[in-house]
Amino acid sequence: MGAAVIVKDLKKTFNLRHSHSLKETLVWLVKGRKGDLTKRFDALHDVSFEIQPGETVALLGFNGSGKSTLLKLISGVILPDKGTVRTKGRVAGLIEVGAGFHPDLSGRENVFLNAAILGMTEQEINEKFEEIVAFSEIEQFIDTEVKFYSSGMFLRLAFAVAVHTQPDIFLVDEILAVGDEPFQRKCLAKIKQLSDEGRTLVVVSHDLDMISRICDRGVVLSSGTVQFEGPADQAVAWLRERN
């Protein structure tokens, strides 16, 4: 059995300035593409690592170190400029809780829509629907439009959908900060359960205590490169030293 995620020599560059008019671009083209139309910024370079099936891996680093970019590359939202990403099995990316939720639809409709977006089939959703709603604990509001939800209710429902999509690889970006403490505990228990079922988890978080509790391994990023790779508590310690 090979790795679940293989990241090799990854490089990602972003344009710093996006808004050009057609006019500007035409002028630039007519002048023979002289100079760079945009400034560029390397968000990631020379990043390589592997994640084994069933592992729970944390991506660590300060703001702007490239963690979220890396997660987006693994999920396929953006494509690398150089290098390769390979994944095995179904990937569900929770880059942001509730992306894909529409405020004008009811909770029920949003569960179906969002679960389908995350790759579930109609049959799977029907089977899991009750479970999702029960997990979110908002049964009595499920037919209310989401725009009337409190932020807590919204996050609960969104998280409930995401953890029930049963991906082989689950990408989680800073979403464990959802809800009140009892709900957070429930989420962590669910995450543990997913990992015990042999699913691969890739977690981005700034909650270092939580990471050392639930993750097996940590990959520390800084200025777009891997600075440290090892057991989660060592990775956390490494990062704290430089704080």
Added chain:
Amino acid sequence: MATSTDTYAVPGVGAGLLDVYRRRYLLKLIVRKELRVRYRGSVLGLAWSYVKPLVQYVVLFFALGIVLRVGDQIPNYALYMFSGVIVINFFSEAFSNATRSIVSNAALVKKIYLPRELFPVASVWVAAVHFLPQLVVLLAAALLTGWHPDVLQLIGAALGFVIVAVTATGLGLLAGAINVFFRDAENIVDMLMMIVTWTSPVLYDWTMIRRLAPEWVLVIYQLNPITVAVELFHWAFWYPTVNRPVELPPHLMWTGLLGLGMAALFLIIGQLVFRRLEGHFAQEV
């Protein structure tokens, strides 16, 4: 250890329109969402899409047919015009919404990978749902004026519908992808939609073009898949109600197939350009 590399997937690289077919359940939900959101908080809801074409029909009937007497050379002018107008309505709604579809779903495009072709395709579906009430109005008007089509004409109408849907999908993919980088695209498309009513025989008939323009212009004019679809609709819905001799364009079924070919070409070009640009959607939108 033997690793079977063939089981590995490259994230973010899909199979294009084929993926849309594979995830048709999601497509259905997106179409339903669009329709729900469009008519949120309105009492009449989808019934609006019956009222609007009906009003449009009545207005055109009185303004052009009775007041301006445009239709004196064309028998049953109101029906002639309306069977073309609904083709144009379908095309312009599908095309202009597909053009905006990627940008207006930016929140999703940026955060979650899914086949992005879903959005333009969903726009075309939504337009098709809105096309249905217009077709009902057209059929009612046709039946009132003694409509008795044959099977071939009905096939022609279906072909016309497919031509418009495929053309709108292809051009929508193309313009939708470009619109991510240059928002100028949606303005250009809006402008084209103003022109498209007049580059097809909607308010006049094709013999006027033949009279005015040289042969090669007429050929180009008739290669336009929208023109082909409009003529097929005339043939199916208007022609059977006419009781004096009128001249239809020759070989309608053949031009229909040619139009389908043109539509397929647009679809291929649209898909290819879309795939070229798709990789940058999330970071540019």
